[in-house]
Amino acid sequence: MVCTIGPACCSMEDLEKLAMGGMNVARLNMCHNTREWHLDVIRKIKQLNHEKLFCISVMIDTEGSQIHVVDHGEPNSVKVEEDSIWLFTAIKFEGSRPFTVKANYAGFSEGIEVGDELVIDGGMASFEVIEKVGNDLRCKCTDPGVFLPRAKLSFRRNGILVERNHGLPTLSKKDWDDIEFGIAEGVDFIAMSFVCDADSVRHLKKYVSGKSSRSIKVLAKIENLESLQKLEEIVEASDGIMVARGDLGVDIPLEQIPTVQEIIIHVCRQLNKPVIVASQLLESMVEYPTPTRAEVADVSEAVRQYADALMLSGESAIGPFGQKAVSVLQMASSRMELWSREENRQSALCGQRQLGESLHDRIAEQICNCAVDMANNLGVDAIFVYTKHGHMASLLSRNRPNPPIFAFTNDDSTRMALNLQWGVIPVLVNLSDDMETNIAKTIDLIKMKGMVKYGDAVLVISDLTPAHVTSTAFQSIQVRTIV
Ligand SMILES: Nc1ncnc2c1ncn2[C@@H]1O[C@H](COP(=O)(O)OP(=O)(O)O)[C@@H](O)[C@H]1O
Ligand SMILES: C=C(OP(=O)(O)O)C(=O)O
Ligand SMILES: [K+]
Ligand SMILES: [Mg+2]
Incomplete structure (x- = not known):
């Protein structure tokens, strides 16, 4: 069980409770929070391992290069009404401007044409590009919904994802700084976001082994179309895989996620690499103390498909029921494993x-x-x-x-x-x-x-x-x- 550590579970007491509940790996998502905060969590985990004889590994997860919203005018979510007109820009502006969304990267609209569809977070809302002014896009909402902070932007043309080599490296300057930090603090795993080919994995592995006397494992996150197209070679090159369903669901239609997950896990079994199934396993538990039946079925399915590990994100990082979420993972997976034994499925x-x-x-x-x-x-x-x-x-x-x-x-x-x-x-x-x-x-x-x-x-x-x-x-x- 992998738990993302966030403000809701970063005290010594909370970390110990997660460890008691069966957390094996603590994940730090470098997209969020400060260097000092991450350092403090790593030190606490090392202290728990040292003083209370737990064996919790530390994973850092790189931010990676991705096009997302940095400002949509509100601190939390914003409702998007049908037919409303919005301006998407990468230009910095002071204060808040209604119906204006700032993207993180100047080249976000490169290659995009009038008539293309702009999709928020893989379907939280959709727009039609009605005008291109320089690098800015004026868009009309065709499918109403909500903007979350850091919402992801993707584009479709005739219903198909517009694949764009936006020229951003898999590991940014910030990612390399974070990796340097991880090596210095003796983390056990580096999960690499938005991997596109096996070379980038091999490169990081080589870099890390040259820098650290202890072995640090490099995991490739499968979360975009490119990584799916080169799945076998990426699995082969890496020390393990994460099925990062959050961003994967932005690049591929949601109904393909279950079969793609099965394929990724199968390839990992064949090549003997550990595989983590991640994102939204128990999403409703970010707010509620019990999971939905559908979520329990999803956890069980990942175990039935022979995943090695299951991951919590917001459920442990920001939700008040993190420990309960861990015990739900534990119970659901034990039940499925027991059944598999009874049925001699292995x-x-x-x-x-x-x-x-x-x-x-x-x-x-x-x-x-x-x-x-x-x-x-x-x-x-x-x-x-x-x-x-x-x-x-x-x-x-x-x-x-x-x-x-x-x-x-x-x-x-x-x-x-x-x-x-x-x-x-x-x-x-x-x-x-x-x-x-x-x-x-x-x-x-x-x-x-x-x-x-x-x-x-x-x-x-x-x-x-x-x-x-x-x-x-x-x-x-x-x-x-x-x-
Ligand atoms: N270190 C952290 N500090 C603050 N908030 C965090 C941290 N890690 C995760 N979170 C919160 O938990 C949510 C779920 O985590 P995760 O799935 O890792 O990130 P994201 O949603 O950005 O992909 C994030 O959206 C963020 O609100
Ligand atoms: C695990 C994932 O990555 P992150 O939380 O860093 O977006 C994901 O996209 O499912
Ligand atoms: K990340
Ligand atoms: Mg992701």
């Missing part, structure tokens, strides 16, 4: 694409596939895996086993990255070259935490090859009974 995941090329990698993959089969058939109570970079743990998670996967690692950044992987409980321990010592030590540890007990069976998978051994002979599956 068997549908057999025969996923082989990923490994070297013999060592193919063996690791086969071991994990077989191990999950064994774990389910034997009904063991837990799976233990020892992992340096988290690869074995992800290969197990990919098969959605019935028992929980305890992933032991001595690398803190691996532990934090594994937080995004379905069904994995990452644990930081000192691992030695002697597997028997590792097994004994971790069994004791998990027994002490009360997560396995006397008589339980544990499936133990090892891929840690001692430094002096070069063969693959140390990869093994064992079943241990807790004594």
Whole structure:
């Protein structure tokens, strides 16, 4: 569970309550608030991890370059009446002018012609462009609605999105500053907004790995048409994906979102990358203490499609019922997972694409596939895996086993990255070259935490090859009974 942190949940007490409720990742949306505010939240989370032994990862989400409203004359929302005439401009003006909307970018109207349709937030209101004066657009409202602050602007011609290479980079100067800040503060994930190709992802990954001694994972947000057209290569290049349905719904018709979501998740399963489903999962809970039935169905559907993680936005950032929203996610997803087990639905995941090329990698993959089969058939109570970079743990998670996967690692950044992987409980321990010592030590540890007990069976998978051994002979599956 990923929670966006905002003014409604940024106190130490509130963050701790979200952590107690099961938040795995705290997301900071760099579109909002100040550097100091973000710094304060990151420090608080690190303090909770340190003092109260939580394991909450920190994600920053870049602002990216997008055309949106910066001023529509009111602090909150503005009603737009049918046939009303509005001027869209990028020119700065003093005070407020009725029926005037300021866009954030001078080139917002480039390539736009009279007769085109201007769509607000993917359908909150629509206009027809009736006159172009320099870079300004005079528009008549054809579909009444509301303007929210920072409303997004898109254009359609004959009902089809006008694709425009507006020349803005995926990462702006501000984004690079935010990334620099994130690296300095030791964040675990950078979610990149408005990705258009795999190169930009590879570039950021390379940059980050050159700058930081700990590994920071780069997630690509799929939220525009370009990223959908290059889906496979973007998934391949990134460390994980976010289905950012908010902005995606601006670029593609809403009725396509469910199938597109299914496709994105499927590609992520095939390529073994963690995937987050985001935006409006429990939107009504921004205001109300219970979700709609439709929202619960949406959460369940994302779990049924094998998403790894679910994200809250306004529900936790600004809503008064953030903790309740987390527990709704928890309950709805547990119920769907239980049903999937009863129906043996994970068997549908057999025969996923082989990923490994070297013999060592193919063996690791086969071991994990077989191990999950064994774990389910034997009904063991837990799976233990020892992992340096988290690869074995992800290969197990990919098969959605019935028992929980305890992933032991001595690398803190691996532990934090594994937080995004379905069904994995990452644990930081000192691992030695002697597997028997590792097994004994971790069994004791998990027994002490009360997560396995006397008589339980544990499936133990090892891929840690001692430094002096070069063969693959140390990869093994064992079943241990807790004594
Ligand atoms: N750090 C923050 N400070 C203030 N408000 C925030 C913050 N993060 C999120 N919000 C609020 O929560 C809403 C939902 O968050 P999110 O979905 O991340 O942003 P957006 O709506 O801009 O895409 C935002 O519109 C904003 O009002
Ligand atoms: C998660 C999303 O991105 P942001 O909240 O940054 O717009 C989205 O568009 O759904
Ligand atoms: K963002
Ligand atoms: Mg977005």
